[in-house]
Amino acid sequence: MQLKRNSAIVLTLVGLILGCMTGQASANVIGFDFGSSFFKITLVQPGNPFQIVENTTTKRKTESQFTLTKDVRLFGKDSFIGSTRFPKTTFSDLAGLFAVPYSQETVEKLALEKFIMYDFVEDDRGLIAVQTFSIDKKELKDDEDAKTTYFTEELVGMILSYGKGLSEFQASGNSRVDDAVITVPSYYNQE
Amino acid sequence: MMIDAAELVGLNVIQLVHENSAAAIMYGIDRMDTEEDLNVLIYNMGGRDTEVSVVRYSAMTDSKNKTYEYVEIMGEGYDETLGGMEFDHVLVGIMADKFNGMKERKDKADVRTIPRAMKRLYKEASDVKDILSANRLVNIKVPELFDYVTLSFELYREEYEQACSHLFERVAAPI
Numbered sequence: 001m002q003l004k005r006n007s008a009i010v011l012t013l014v015g016l017i018l019g020c021m022t023g024q025a026s027a028n029v030i031g032f033d034f035g036s037s038f039f040k041i042t043l044v045q046p047g048n049p050f051q052i053v054e055n056t057t058t059k060r061k062t063e064s065q066f067t068l069t070k071d072v073r074l075f076g077k078d079s080f081i082g083s084t085r086f087p088k089t090t091f092s093d094l095a096g097l098f099a100v101p102y103s104q105e106t107v108e109k110l111a112l113e114k115f116i117m118y119d120f121v122e123d124d125r126g127l128i129a130v131q132t133f134s135i136d137k138k139e140l141k142d143d144e145d146a147k148t149t150y151f152t153e154e155l156v157g158m159i160l161s162y163g164k165g166l167s168e169f170q171a172s173g174n175s176r177v178d179d180a181v182i183t184v185p186s187y188y189n190q191e
Numbered sequence: 192m193m194i195d196a197a198e199l200v201g202l203n204v205i206q207l208v209h210e211n212s213a214a215a216i217m218y219g220i221d222r223m224d225t226e227e228d229l230n231v232l233i234y235n236m237g238g239r240d241t242e243v244s245v246v247r248y249s250a251m252t253d254s255k256n257k258t259y260e261y262v263e264i265m266g267e268g269y270d271e272t273l274g275g276m277e278f279d280h281v282l283v284g285i286m287a288d289k290f291n292g293m294k295e296r297k298d299k300a301d302v303r304t305i306p307r308a309m310k311r312l313y314k315e316a317s318d319v320k321d322i323l324s325a326n327r328l329v330n331i332k333v334p335e336l337f338d339y340v341t342l343s344f345e346l347y348r349e350e351y352e353q354a355c356s357h358l359f360e361r362v363a364a365p366i
Binding site: 029031033034035036037038080083084087088090093095096098099112113114115117152153154156157158160161164177178179180181182183184185186187188 | 192207208303
C-alpha cells in the first residue's frame with residue numbers, strides 16, 4: 001500500500017516534470033518594444049530564429065494608440081485615422097499616464113500643455129483614470145449612457161492584447177503566446 | 192504597472208528590460224572585434240523621453256583559453272519630457288496661434304479648447320515635421336479646421352527651428 005502510494009507520487013512528479021519540459025519547449029516568447037508612439041514586437045519560437053511581427057498592413061511598427069467606439073476598437077493606423085472622428089476616445093501616449101496622481105491641476109495642465117482631453121476621473125487609488133462608455137455591449141443595451149472607469153493599466157492592456165493577437169496570428173499553427181519581455185524607460189521602477 | 196497591464200491580458204512577463212540595455216546587448220552580439228575594450232554611448236530619443244547610456248564592452252579569457260565577452264552599463268541619464276512629441280507641441284502651438292490670429296476667428300473661442308480640431312492639427316503636424324526635415328518650406332493647409340474656416344499658411348524651417356530652440360538646448364543635457 002505504502003509502495004503503491006509512493007510510486008503514485010513518483011509518477012505524478014515525473015508527469016509534472018515532463019509536462020513542464022514540454023510546456024517550455026513549445027512556448028512562444030515575444031519581445032515587446034512598447035514605445036510611447038509606436039510598438040514593435042519580435043517573436044521567438046522554438047526551432048525558429050526570431051522574427052519581427054508584422055501588423056495587419058504588413059508594417060513592422062504599429063502606432064501605440066487605440067480608439068474606442070461604440071461598436072469596435074480601432075488599433076494602429078485605423079486609430080490614427082479615426083482620431084479626428086473620435087478625439088475623446090482615442091488614447092495615445094498611455095504609458096505617460098502611469099501612476100500620475102489625480103488632481104484638478106494635473107488634468108488642466110495636461111489639457112493646456114499637451115492637449116490631452118480625455119474625461120479624466122480619480123480612481124480608488126488616487127491616480128488618474130479615464131471615464132468613458134463601456135465596451136461591454138450588454139451594459140450598453142440597458143443604458144445607452146452607461147459609463148465605466150478604465151484604469152491606465154486596462155488601457156495599456158488593450159494595446160498589449162492587440163500586440164499579443166498579432167503575434168499569435170504570425171506564430172506557426174496560430175499557437176498561443178503567453179510569455180513576454182517588455183521594454184521600459186530606464187527611470188521606471190518595479191512598483 | 193506595466194506588469195499589471197500585461198497580466199490583465201494574460202501575458203506572463205518574464206522580464207522588463209531597459210530600452211537602451213536591450214540595444215546594447217544586441218550590439219554586443221553583433222560585435223566582432225573582441226580584442227580591445229570598447230566604450231559606447233547610446234543615445235535614444237523617443238516619442239516622449241530621451242535616454243542616454245554609456246556601456247563598456249570587454250572580454251576576459253579564463254585558464255581554459257575560453258573567451259567570455261560581457262557588457263557593463265557604466266551610467267545612465269535621462270530627460271523624461273524631451274521627445275518627439277515635445278516638438279509636435281511646438282508646431283501645433285504655432286498652427287493654433289496662426290488660426291486664432293485669423294480675422295475670421297476674432298472674438299471666438301480658442302482652438303485649443305476644441306478636441307477635434309486639436310487632433311487634426313496633431314495629424315497635420317506629424318506630416319509637416321517629415322516634410323520640413325527634407326525641405327526648407329512647407330505649405331500648411333488644413334481645410335475647414337473648425338467652423339468652416341480653413342487654415343493655410345507657409346512655414347519656413349528656420350522659423351520652426353527658432354521656435355524649438357529651447358528644446359535643442361536640452362538635447363545634450365542628459366549626456
